Ligand SMILES: O=P(O)(O)OC[C@H]1O[C@H](OP(=O)(O)OP(=O)(O)O)[C@H](O)[C@@H]1O
């Protein structure tokens with residue numbers, strides 16, 4: 390199935406000069422949603438049991454949950470600052486169009502657990518790199534970072550020290 394035709398370019402969002410890759414048409418298509426979740430789960434290593442899947446707020450939550458279900462893994466939300474109710478580990482980071490702070494619950498990961506990180510877009514890699522660091526600081530091991538798409542020209546893949554998989558490249 391051609392999922393690329395369900396991703397649309399929105400010029401100058403959220404800032405002038407940024408071409409925003411909008412996945413809402415893909416999310417609205419039930420066949421495409423299942424297709425993406427099946428393929429992303431299928432790209433995960435099979436020789437390591439993945440204990441938990443992280444979805445990064447907000448667009449990483451949707452397929453992150455679907456992938457966790459397919460892998461028989463738990464789900465961990467990594468959220469923007471101030472949204473998680475219990476004790477958190479925080480990390481500030483830069484992304485293609487700004488900077489922010491991401492947080493994870495301190496007790497979300499047990500030492501030695503194998504973690505898959507999912508997000509919709511890999512751009513500069515600032516977001517995913519920050520999440521890798523949050524996981525490692527809690528004693529987890531990142532097995533793979535996977536994405537619906539990566540923006541090759543921003544070289545995010547080079548920033549990540551772990552295995553990267555994605556369904557689309559631009
Ligand atoms: O590789 P990077 O340059 O770090 O950019 C990628 C991040 O940017 C977007 O999130 P955004 O912060 O816009 O949040 P949202 O999902 O809440 O819209 C996207 O969903 C990734 O999380």
Ligand SMILES: Nc1ncnc2[nH]cnc12
Nearest residue numbers: 408409410411485510512
């Ligand atoms: N160009 C882009 N489109 C959608 N999400 C993004 N996150 C970072 N850069 C992005």
